[in-house]
Amino acid sequence: MRVLSLINQKGGCGKTTVAVNLAAALGRKGLRVLLVDLDPQAHATLALACDGEHGFSLRDVLVGGESIRRAIRRTPFGVELLPAAANLAEFEEVSARRLKPENALRDALSVVAEDYDWALLDCPARADGVLSANALRASSVAVLVVETGAFALQGALRAKKIFETTAKAQGSRFDIRVLGTLFDRRTKCGRELLLALHARFGREMFDTVVRESVKLRESAARGTPIAFLAPRSGAAEDFASLADELVALELAVGRDLELRPFQAPARGRTPVRR
Numbered sequence: 001m002r003v004l005s006l007i008n009q010k011g012g013c014g015k016t017t018v019a020v021n022l023a024a025a026l027g028r029k030g031l032r033v034l035l036v037d038l039d040p041q042a043h044a045t046l047a048l049a050c051d052g053e054h055g056f057s058l059r060d061v062l063v064g065g066e067s068i069r070r071a072i073r074r075t076p077f078g079v080e081l082l083p084a085a086a087n088l089a090e091f092e093e094v095s096a097r098r099l100k101p102e103n104a105l106r107d108a109l110s111v112v113a114e115d116y117d118w119a120l121l122d123c124p125a126r127a128d129g130v131l132s133a134n135a136l137r138a139s140s141v142a143v144l145v146v147e148t149g150a151f152a153l154q155g156a157l158r159a160k161k162i163f164e165t166t167a168k169a170q171g172s173r174f175d176i177r178v179l180g181t182l183f184d185r186r187t188k189c190g191r192e193l194l195l196a197l198h199a200r201f202g203r204e205m206f207d208t209v210v211r212e213s214v215k216l217r218e219s220a221a222r223g224t225p226i227a228f229l230a231p232r233s234g235a236a237e238d239f240a241s242l243a244d245e246l247v248a249l250e251l252a253v254g255r256d257l258e259l260r261p262f263q264a265p266a267r268g269r270t271p272v273r274r
């Protein structure tokens with residue numbers, strides 16, 4: 001099982017949207033996917049039309065010692081979900097009294113490591129909290145989700161530094177990749193920012209960029225991933241293409257190996273799709 005976390009130190013940049021729709025796109029390719037909602041706001045849980053307030057949720061696994069298998073739920077979208085509820089915030093308190101609280105998620109996930117090809121972790125906005133520390137500890141790749149709006153480059157560099165510092169402090173090893181979202185090609189600012197991100201992050205940047213789309217907002221509100229709500233939409237295409245990039249990477253390096261850097265794009269190839 002590959003563990004991939006969606007990170008950024010700020011909210012509203014599209015982490016949950018990417019987590020949910022990338023999970024569904026990987027599921028559609030026949031891969032076994034577990035989505036873990038690490039945010040007490042439970043938006044990923046709601047986006048898959050689940051209710052974390054009833055039944056077991058991530059809090060019960062991390063705090064109550066509940067078996068992870070009993071807390072995982074099937075969804076109609078080819079993705080299994082470890083839901084969050086508001087009480088996940090209790091984990092912060094409890095972990096203050098624990099030794100190495102950042103290992104809790106990794107240990108729980110190790111139980112189901114043979115059951116899935118991918119586990120996607122939807123992280124909360126707070127980068128310095130114990131939930132984010134757990135995500136980084138469990139991950140082999142952390143995807144920094146960057147909204148391609150004003151000040152994106154500065155924000156992305158700052159975020160990368162924060163996560164690298166955490167990783168170093170806790171002795172975690174993972175690759176960082178950068179994904180542009182909420183891209184509006186009609187604006188000069190958006191196009192320039194995307195080029196600046198590619199120039200700065202180079203091969204760490206995904207070729208795929210997720211475009212801004214009203215359908216994605218609708219899909220969250222309806223609790224239905226875009227691949228099911230509007231399978232022929234541009235937004236569904238973006239996530240299918242992102243899933244392809246990830247899978248190609250897996251095939252290139254083999255399942256049991258650490259992720260390796262992407263090949264640098266061939267000369268002359270433009271980094272922006274479409």
Ligand SMILES: Nc1ncnc2c1ncn2[C@@H]1O[C@H](COP(=O)(O)OP(=O)(O)O)[C@@H](O)[C@H]1O
Nearest residue numbers: 011012013014015016017182211212213216217
């Ligand atoms: N590519 C996109 N196009 C249009 N709206 C988007 C896109 N990505 C995210 N959104 C919307 O922006 C808001 C914040 O996105 P969300 O994924 O919840 O961010 P985060 O998890 O980083 O807080 C939500 O209302 C979501 O529907």
Ligand SMILES: [Mg+2]
Nearest residue numbers: 015016039043
């Ligand atoms: Mg979120």
